[in-house]
Amino acid sequence: MATLLHIDSSVFPAEASASRAVTAAFRSHWQEQHPDGTVVHRDLAARPVPHITADAHTAGFADPATHTPGQAAAFAERARLIEELEQADAVLIGAPMYNFTIPSTLKAWLDNVILFGRTAGETPSAKGTPVTVIASRGGSYAPGTPRESYEYVQNYLTAVLADTLGLELDFIVPELTMAPHNPAMAELVPLFEASRARAFEEAAAQAKRLAA
Template identity: 80%
Template sequence: MATLLHLDSSVFPGPASASRAVTDAFRTTWEEQHPQGTVIYRDLSLNPVPHITADAHSASFADPSEHTPEQAAAFAERVGFIEELERADAVLIGAPMYNYSIPSTLKAWLDNVVLYGRTAGETPSAKGTPVTVVASRGGSYAPGTPRAGYEYVQNYLEAVLKDMLALDLEFIVPELTMAPHNPAMAELVPLFEASRAKALQEAADKARTLADQLTSKAA
């Protein structure tokens, strides 16, 4: 049965998080389609992965037989994260925008799984795996908006997930998530509600489509 790798990185729990609400809609539909499937879940806010250290970085360029004990331990942990990615038939990532970029916890996970000669380079080991990123943000950074030039979430993740790891990337973008909480944005609440409803529907539709594709592929 299919395996889904699900990562959340919002600092807010449950329904308080716009990105978690949408990733939950995706996962719920996915599990309905794959009741016997496997979900590998990492809450990167609750249980952060280690940031890259000198030992973890240098070990990737050294022969394993020459690793120090510290390098061996750090590299083994990286390989564990990489193997989760490689086992996945689909990947789901909650990536809220914080100060124009992704949470540092998600950056730490990416730094661990990007490994030249394995997941990146000429023959990326997870090439073609579909990845759905829920890129929520408090305002709007769509093309043509005043802050479009400050959109570093989708640009960055496209460079890493698509260009480096060769994953099949799609975004779901719930916008204006601060509107219900910021009086200055009160007039934008209807737009937020429409964006949220659209994102929830897109998540369910995408999960269903991927489930169907994987089922057909396995048949």
């Protein structure tokens, strides 16, 4: 039975979030292909995971038999998150761009699941697991655009998810999501609409491709 690990990090509810709309579509198509599958959903806005503490960090490099009570408690939470990643057959992440990078809640989740000697290092424990990131953003940071150099979502997540954790990474990028709400961007609304439609098409295609 297949398992999808679904991570959302937008601070907005589904009806107001570009990333949540596309992750929901992806999940729906995935479930159509896996009617008996399991979805583990973590909404990091509704239930943030703990930020890394000294206890949580040092416990990852120490013999469990030597853990203090504080280290043991902190590492137990990390272990749950790591096991969810390791047990997933596919991972879906909603990663909207906030102030040029990912939400802090998503960074906290990543800090918890990156553990050298286990999920990272020479033999990452989740290596090869497909991960699809819905990287929505209010403007455009694509190659050749004026703000290309401010794109710190895809390049950061590539370094972490692909290069460090060894996951098989794909991006879906709904962009210009502020165009319908910002009069200064009114002329970009058709480009936004095309980007949104393309994102839903790619989500459907990717979910079905993973099932195959």
